[in-house]
Amino acid sequence: MTARLRAPGLHRGLIGAALGFALAYAIVLPVRAAQGLHPVLDGDAVTIVGLLSAPLGFLFGLGAFDYWFYYLTGRPTRPEDHSGHGARSWKDYFRVNTDHKVIGIQYTVTSFFFLLVGGSLAMLMRAELAQPGMQFVSTDGFNGLFSVHASILIFLFVIPVFAGLANFVLPLMIGAPDMAFPRLNAVSYWMLPIAGLMMMASFLVPGGSFSTGWTAYAPLSTDQPIGQLFFTVGVQFAGASSVATALNFLVTIITMRAPGMSFWRMPLLVWANFSTSLLVVIATPFIAASQFLVLLDRALHFHFFDAAQGGDVLSYQHIFWFYSHPAVYIMMLPGFGIISEIISVKSRKPIFGYRMMAFSLLAIVVLGFTVWAHHMFVSGMQSWIRIPMMITTAIIAVPTGIKVFSWLATLWRGVLHLDTPMLFALGFLTMFVIGGISGVMLAMIPVDIHVSDTYFIVAHIHYVLFGGSLFTIFAGVYYWFPKMTGRMFDERLGKLHFWLTFIFFNLTFGPMHYIGLRGMPRRVADYSQQYAGWNLFISLSAFVVGASTLVFLYNMVSSWRGGPRAEANPWRALTLEWQVSSPPPIFNFDTVPTVVGGPYEYGVPGAVHGVFRKPGEVRPPTPAGGGATQVARE
Amino acid sequence: MIVIGLIASAIGIAVALSIDWFPIAGSTQAKKVDTLFDVLLIASVPIFVFVEVVVLFSVWKFRMRPGDELKDGPPIHGNTLLEVVWTAIPAMLLVGLCSYAYVTLRNIEHKPKHEMVVNVTGQQFAWSFTYPAANAGAKPITSTQLYLPKGKSVKFNVRSKDVIHDFWVPEFRIKIDAVPGITTHYRITPSRFGSYPVVCAELCGLGHSTMRQTAHVMAPADFQAWMQRKQAQASKAT
Numbered sequence: 001m002t003a004r005l006r007a008p009g010l011h012r013g014l015i016g017a018a019l020g021f022a023l024a025y026a027i028v029l030p031v032r033a034a035q036g037l038h039p040v041l042d043g044d045a046v047t048i049v050g051l052l053s054a055p056l057g058f059l060f061g062l063g064a065f066d067y068w069f070y071y072l073t074g075r076p077t078r079p080e081d082h083s084g085h086g087a088r089s090w091k092d093y094f095r096v097n098t099d100h101k102v103i104g105i106q107y108t109v110t111s112f113f114f115l116l117v118g119g120s121l122a123m124l125m126r127a128e129l130a131q132p133g134m135q136f137v138s139t140d141g142f143n144g145l146f147s148v149h150a151s152i153l154i155f156l157f158v159i160p161v162f163a164g165l166a167n168f169v170l171p172l173m174i175g176a177p178d179m180a181f182p183r184l185n186a187v188s189y190w191m192l193p194i195a196g197l198m199m200m201a202s203f204l205v206p207g208g209s210f211s212t213g214w215t216a217y218a219p220l221s222t223d224q225p226i227g228q229l230f231f232t233v234g235v236q237f238a239g240a241s242s243v244a245t246a247l248n249f250l251v252t253i254i255t256m257r258a259p260g261m262s263f264w265r266m267p268l269l270v271w272a273n274f275s276t277s278l279l280v281v282i283a284t285p286f287i288a289a290s291q292f293l294v295l296l297d298r299a300l301h302f303h304f305f306d307a308a309q310g311g312d313v314l315s316y317q318h319i320f321w322f323y324s325h326p327a328v329y330i331m332m333l334p335g336f337g338i339i340s341e342i343i344s345v346k347s348r349k350p351i352f353g354y355r356m357m358a359f360s361l362l363a364i365v366v367l368g369f370t371v372w373a374h375h376m377f378v379s380g381m382q383s384w385i386r387i388p389m390m391i392t393t394a395i396i397a398v399p400t401g402i403k404v405f406s407w408l409a410t411l412w413r414g415v416l417h418l419d420t421p422m423l424f425a426l427g428f429l430t431m432f433v434i435g436g437i438s439g440v441m442l443a444m445i446p447v448d449i450h451v452s453d454t455y456f457i458v459a460h461i462h463y464v465l466f467g468g469s470l471f472t473i474f475a476g477v478y479y480w481f482p483k484m485t486g487r488m489f490d491e492r493l494g495k496l497h498f499w500l501t502f503i504f505f506n507l508t509f510g511p512m513h514y515i516g517l518r519g520m521p522r523r524v525a526d527y528s529q530q531y532a533g534w535n536l537f538i539s540l541s542a543f544v545v546g547a548s549t550l551v552f553l554y555n556m557v558s559s560w561r562g563g564p565r566a567e568a569n570p571w572r573a574l575t576l577e578w579q580v581s582s583p584p585p586i587f588n589f590d591t592v593p594t595v596v597g598g599p600y601e602y603g604v605p606g607a608v609h610g611v612f613r614k615p616g617e618v619r620p621p622t623p624a625g626g627g628a629t630q631v632a633r634e
Numbered sequence: 635m636i637v638i639g640l641i642a643s644a645i646g647i648a649v650a651l652s653i654d655w656f657p658i659a660g661s662t663q664a665k666k667v668d669t670l671f672d673v674l675l676i677a678s679v680p681i682f683v684f685v686e687v688v689v690l691f692s693v694w695k696f697r698m699r700p701g702d703e704l705k706d707g708p709p710i711h712g713n714t715l716l717e718v719v720w721t722a723i724p725a726m727l728l729v730g731l732c733s734y735a736y737v738t739l740r741n742i743e744h745k746p747k748h749e750m751v752v753n754v755t756g757q758q759f760a761w762s763f764t765y766p767a768a769n770a771g772a773k774p775i776t777s778t779q780l781y782l783p784k785g786k787s788v789k790f791n792v793r794s795k796d797v798i799h800d801f802w803v804p805e806f807r808i809k810i811d812a813v814p815g816i817t818t819h820y821r822i823t824p825s826r827f828g829s830y831p832v833v834c835a836e837l838c839g840l841g842h843s844t845m846r847q848t849a850h851v852m853a854p855a856d857f858q859a860w861m862q863r864k865q866a867q868a869s870k871a872t
Binding site for chain 1: 653655656657666667670671674678681682685686688689692693696697698702704705706707708709710711712713716717720721724725728731732735736738739742743792796797798800802804805807808809810811813814815816818831833834835836837838839840841842843844846
């Protein structure tokens with residue numbers, strides 16, 4: 001019995017969490033007593049410490065740090081028998097596992113769980129907004145709904161689901177047996193459910209969930225009921241997870257590419273995750289800082305953002321947006337990578353302008369750091385800052401435009417396989433253009449001054465994150481589903497899912513542009529009678545979007561359980577992940593592949609990307625995108 | 635396809651311009667903002683139409699036919715001229731739009747010779763409007779509704795007592811945050827009689843959606859009469 005309790009796993013994790021929470025009491029009570037603070041037992045203080053110590057206790061208990069702990073204490077570490085690799089039953093997905101394929105699936109499934117949570121919150125919001133006046137929730141409850149909706153979908157869905165898909169696919173694509181730091185990879189994953197459950201748990205505490213939006217502007221956020229802390233601390237865990245994964249991707253991409261896989265032969269998904277990881281590593285510490293400052297303001301009265309005590313209110317927004325603008329590219333660039341893979345494979349053509357596609361990603365990374373204050377045109381900051389921020393914001397449309405036009409040129413004269421992944425890719429292409437155009441409009445200061453904080457903004461971000469990111473996520477999940485599960489999905493249900501989502505997405509978010517311009521502010525529980533008609537229409541459309549997700553879920557679950565077996569390479573793709581079985585063998589490659597050409601040489605007779613034979617036998621390298629039409633000597 | 639694209643763009647622009655996107659233009663600034671938006675629409679619609687036409691044409695023309703299952707497209711890797719063109723044209727278009735937006739911004743923020751001042755204070759969850767005393771010795775006037783004379787430039791000095799709010803009258807098209815610790819401001823010239831909503835546009839807590847008041851734009855003579863009435867009330871109160 002004790003042996004079972006001492007073995008790493010979920011039950012030991014729960015014990016660890018309880019011990020962690022006890023530790024919070026053990027720290028807070030003596031400190032408050034020593035300081036002469038009254039009352040000695042303060043729920044707020046215990047919660048703050050507990051929110052940090054209980055999750056760490058959980059991770060210790062779960063076994064996330066076991067190997068390092070053995071190593072540090074000089075005890076014999078477990079030999080590298082790779083017993084943590086692979087999953088034999090569903091139970092293995094609930095343990096600390098170091099296999100990137102298992103972690104990839106853990107990430108993806110967890111993120112989709114949070115998509116359902118965040119989506120359900122949106123349904124509740126649309127139910128309340130269907131008519132003017134208050135029907136189902138209080139105004140504060142409504143503020144809680146949209147705050148948790150946005151936080152969960154940004155920090156627990158879009159950002160991690162891309163990390164999950166890349167976790168599964170990226171090592172396979174570059175011919176690596178695993179990620180560079182498998183144990184770190186496991187820790188990164190396990191911080192996610194902690195962050196998500198923390199944000200959801202905020203609904204249960206006195207005073208209700210955090211209700212200051214996902215932006216949590218100070219000084220509103222420094223003076224809120226205790227639920228706010230669940231955001232402030234939850235973001236720390238999501239952010240730490242994100243940074244650790246990004247470091248892992250960077251090291252993996254830089255050091256673990258197969259022989260012959262030069263940077264200019266990497267698939268664009270790898271380029272996209274390389275760029276994204278750079279953004280994450282540089283930017284994410286800023287949001288961690290902004291939330292720590294809020295925490296210190298609230299818990300220890302540091303007065304960073306208290307104007308009456310010499311604090312500077314606007315500095316919060318500068319720090320926050322210095323992360324949160326690059327974050328929109330963190331939520332978009334991996335999607336660009338997915339679309340490049342799918343459009344090339346499904347058009348049976350090389351990607352048009354491969355090098356420009358890679359360079360434009362890097363350009364977005366650099367420019368992404370120069371535009372943050374366009375979120376602050378009406379914030380009261382120094383007015384001259386607006387002009388350079390308008391110009392940089394407009395310039396960022398140029399590399400983005402290059403990508404869109406290159407995808408169009410890739411379609412041209414191809415042989416288009418219009419199956420579910422391709423439909424979502426094309427749906428993305430058409431919807432993302434709208435988000436991009438409204439983005440350029442928002443860059444123009446006079447227009448932005450009018451539409452800031454209106455439904456026009458709500459429409460814009462949903463065209464970018466739903467019509468943009470979520471469509472690429474659906475495309476990617478359908479595209480790699482055979483590889484991840486070894487099963488084929490139901491193509492008819494996939495198409496039904498696409499058309500329902502595509503049509504009703506537009507009916508939901510299209511009219512929001514209009515009511516925003518007409519003057520309806522965002523983040524309001526109630527609105528004036530003149531917007532009633534459109535809001536009812538939007539709510540009804542939103543419910544169909546919600547229902548369409550059920551089609552997707554049913555398709556995924558039933559196909560995973562009993563879909564037809566997938567072949568190794570159902571899409572006849574060239575990239576390396578399709579050259580191994582579906583699902584891939586436990587160590588990915590039985591022989592290390594050698595990369596001999598570009599990843600997208602479709603239409604080049606006899607072209608291959610990688611070969612599985614000993615180095616030394618390879619033929620001279622051909623650069624990707626170099627216009628090579630040379631016939632492979634097979 | 636080019637012909638279809640041109641026709642579709644023309645129809646698209648006509649439809650986009652025929653929609654009445656904005657609320658009533660209640661200030662001289664509003665008309666300039668609306669014109670800028672119309673120019674943006676004219677520039678955007680052809681880009682949108684171009685992308686859609688290429689996608690739809692490709693889907694119709696190049697989709698896989700039965701028997702093509704194993705066929706590949708031609709191995710086209712790129713075209714430098716084309717890539718230069720689609721980098722340069724959007725860049726030039728954006729330079730033009732930014733310049734025009736800059737000119738519009740200068741116009742709507744232009745400081746006139748004579749202007750009146752209204753101090754706007756936000757707090758959870760109401761606005762109050764204070765009119766500085768017209769002459770020495772008189773008291774400033776405070777009101778819960780905003781009254782403005784038509785045709786006179788007004789500068790709002792915006793402050794907050796607690797958290798961030800945002801002072802917005804959609805019909806005037808301009809908004810600015812009310813930030814604790816600093817004074818922000820903007821100018822407008824009301825150009826149309828009427829009553830318009832004053833909206834808080836920045837999430838400020840549980841009463842945010844109820845933080846609504848009214849702005850009344852009236853004839854200068856009526857405004858003067860209102861001022862004198864308020865002045866008399868203010869001096870009677872003390």
